[in-house]
């Protein structure tokens with residue numbers, strides 16, 4: 001057993017090349033093989049969002065506060081709010097983020113395949129974000 005005390009892991013601003021706007025990420029867990037679960041709490045200020053990306057084994061989001069937006073490639077922008085759970089299938093191209101006027105925080109959970117849990121793609125343009 002391992003207990004990770006609250007306050008022992010730093011929150012970080014993730015790399016700007018993978019996000020638009022102000023985002024704060026707090027790691028929850030990065031398990032060692034053979035386990036492969038990774039999780040993080042991610043907070044997006046209004047207008048902030050991920051770049052387009054995929055997860056090799058899919059991803060579950062649990063929105064813990066606020067209201068935001070998600071979209072899969074060739075799909076409509078969908079609104080999400082606190083309490084909602086979103087699952088992206090393995091390889092499904094998507095983005096997630098805050099609403100234009102509302103902050104959003106979610107717990108992101110995903111598994112790594114051969115050490116890789118995300119494949120980053122192009123940024124979500126302002127035109128794409130505006131729908």
Ligand code: MN
Pocket residue numbers: 053055059088094095096
């Ligand atoms: Mn994702």
